[in-house]
Amino acid sequence: MSELNISDLKGEIRNRNPRWNLPDNLSDRIDITPFEKRLGYLPEEPGSKTELNAKTHPTDNRPWRRRLMWLTQPGVDSIPDSWDWRDVEGHDWTTSVKDQGGCGSCVAFATTSAIETRRRIERDKPDLNLNLSEASLFFSNERQCNSGDSRWGWRIPAALKWSVNEGICYEEDYPYRPRNQEAILVDGSLRTIKIRGFNSTKSKDEMKKWISEEGPLMASFGVFSDFFAYWSGGADGIYEHIQGDYKGGHAVSVVGYDDENDYWICENSWGSGGGDNGYFCIAYDECGIDDRMWAPEDPYQVVTHDVLQYDPESLRIIDEGSKGFLLTDGRSRMKMFDNREDAKNGKRVAQRHTSHGFIGRDNDRSNRQDYIIEYWDGNSGLPRRPLTEVDEIPYNPTKVTAVDEDEDGWVITDGNSRMLMASDMNDALAAVRLAQRHQRMGFIGRDNDRNHRKRYIMTYWE
Numbered sequence: 001m002s003e004l005n006i007s008d009l010k011g012e013i014r015n016r017n018p019r020w021n022l023p024d025n026l027s028d029r030i031d032i033t034p035f036e037k038r039l040g041y042l043p044e045e046p047g048s049k050t051e052l053n054a055k056t057h058p059t060d061n062r063p064w065r066r067r068l069m070w071l072t073q074p075g076v077d078s079i080p081d082s083w084d085w086r087d088v089e090g091h092d093w094t095t096s097v098k099d100q101g102g103c104g105s106c107v108a109f110a111t112t113s114a115i116e117t118r119r120r121i122e123r124d125k126p127d128l129n130l131n132l133s134e135a136s137l138f139f140s141n142e143r144q145c146n147s148g149d150s151r152w153g154w155r156i157p158a159a160l161k162w163s164v165n166e167g168i169c170y171e172e173d174y175p176y177r178p179r180n181q182e183a184i185l186v187d188g189s190l191r192t193i194k195i196r197g198f199n200s201t202k203s204k205d206e207m208k209k210w211i212s213e214e215g216p217l218m219a220s221f222g223v224f225s226d227f228f229a230y231w232s233g234g235a236d237g238i239y240e241h242i243q244g245d246y247k248g249g250h251a252v253s254v255v256g257y258d259d260e261n262d263y264w265i266c267e268n269s270w271g272s273g274g275g276d277n278g279y280f281c282i283a284y285d286e287c288g289i290d291d292r293m294w295a296p297e298d299p300y301q302v303v304t305h306d307v308l309q310y311d312p313e314s315l316r317i318i319d320e321g322s323k324g325f326l327l328t329d330g331r332s333r334m335k336m337f338d339n340r341e342d343a344k345n346g347k348r349v350a351q352r353h354t355s356h357g358f359i360g361r362d363n364d365r366s367n368r369q370d371y372i373i374e375y376w377d378g379n380s381g382l383p384r385r386p387l388t389e390v391d392e393i394p395y396n397p398t399k400v401t402a403v404d405e406d407e408d409g410w411v412i413t414d415g416n417s418r419m420l421m422a423s424d425m426n427d428a429l430a431a432v433r434l435a436q437r438h439q440r441m442g443f444i445g446r447d448n449d450r451n452h453r454k455r456y457i458m459t460y461w462e
Contacts, residue, residue: 002036003029004225004244006233012243019261019283020230020237032228032247037146038270040104040153041220041249048157052164053197055297079205083212084256084265085117086279091126093117094216094255097278099271100134101178103145106251107154108138109269110218111296112168113253115195118215119299132193133174137162139181140404140425146180147248156218156251156294160198166425167192167302192426196298204284207293208257214295216255219266221282221289223250231274238263238281254293255279264289304430306358308332312351312380317343324456338448338456341389345444346458348385354378359430363423369452371409371423373431374459392442392462395419400435402428438462 007028013021044050085093095116100109112132120128141162144151169192201207211217225244229235238261256265263281266289272278282289310329317340318326325343327335327350334356337343350356359373395414402410402422410428412420412435419441422428435441438461448456 002031002033002225004032004229005029006229009226009229009243016242018237018240018242020235020239022229023234023236026229026233030229030232032225034102035228035232035270036247037102038100038104038106039147039223039248039250040106040145041251042107042153042155043220043249044155044157048155049161050157050292051197051199052161053297054199055197079209079212081260082256082258083208085121085211085216086255086265093120093126094267095120095130097267097272098134098269099178100176100269103178104147104153105134105138105143105145105176105178106269107156107159108134108143110156110251110253111137111159111163113267113269114216114218115163115168115193115296115299117253117255118296119193121215122299130193131171132168133171133176135171135176135181136169136174136425138176140166144180145178149180153249156220157198160195160218160294160296163193163195163296164197165194167194169426169429191304192302193299194302195296196300198294198296200292200294202292204290207254207290208259210293210295211254211257214297216253216267217293217295218251219254219264219289219293220249220251220291221287223247224287227287231268231270231280238283239286240283241287254289302362302426304359304426306361307377308334308356309354310334310350310356312354312382315347315350317347324450335458336456337458338445338450342445342448342456342458345387345390348387349442349444349458349460350376351382352376352380352384354380359434360423360427363427365409365423368423369454371421371427373420373422373427373434375434376460387444390442390444391446392440393417393419394440395435397436397439400432402432434461 006026010022098109100106112134116130116132119130120126142151143154146152224241224246226242230239252266252268254264254266262284265281267279268275314329320326325337325340326333327346335346337346353376355378357375357377360371363371365371399414402412404410410422411418412431420431422431440462442460442462444458445456450456
């Protein structure tokens, strides 16, 4: 157990007269072990990206306007002297304070906090219900809770890059627990929030400008033992390091600032029982808090499934000559086939169902067709006519899982064969759920030799 001597700390506070104090009735010693377990920030590696797909953040003297009032607010010569996203235009734009528990997952919590508030700001909805899953962000990257584990802690650039490429699903679909977890993809969501890019700066002026114009930033600072007393001991004032050993790095979301008193306003992830209901103020230049701050940019929601409804009794096949045979419901071009036999089988499959679905059709890979997962769904109730010349692969649905292959995407496998490729984690979540509902994966027209052969292959599940 690590203890902090409060009597010695109070004596140092009296001698140095910092901008914070502790209440007289605080115990002489407090156990800081639970707080030490919550530190998990790792400095960025040399050469790591400081921005990705970043928007331009001009540093010139153009008129400042608050983002929410860009079209109607007159420009002014400088940014505001103070800002706090807990009270802008009479609204609190932040989401609820969370508690990471005894796990070194602070980077994941700082990331979700900043993105949640920025999403509310960009949608102009301070009451938008949004609670992202820190578990999907942290544990999907094979990070672990305990100091001493080779996978302990995390880096801010890595979390932001993941938020660009893979996204973060919702807490209700992938609950966080403050203990080591394996990333079980089937527990994930069919919705996710991604960001289009991120940026960072070492300039205080830019930090204030970005906060006031666009939303919270992410930051890290060095934690000394006296911060634990400040946080949990009912301290009053602005934190400055006074006394104690260095304990590790910590990541937080910065929601505001105050130039008159020279401090940043930070949302912590240690619950609402400490600090100022889960927030704290830290002086400019203190403990590395403003060495660099990070801006997650333009959060947006991706809905993985793209489903087209149709009337199964309206389906017909049209011979388009050298182009092949088209399956249509009379309104849209549903599927192309290489020959009449394939088209006949495709129509018989489609007549069993009422919707044509796709997973990952919004992916932007150069070979995007390889990452689009097709399925047919809904029971039409029509008679099931037999199929001919089809290729069906049986599998054990309980064995289906997804494996991250980094830049190549995610492979869906039953442990024996590579069944599908998914562009990102959210597509993989949906593909696993789809495959686990069935026992056979079927293909029609897989032997065609057209230049764009995959467009002439129909995939279905039984």
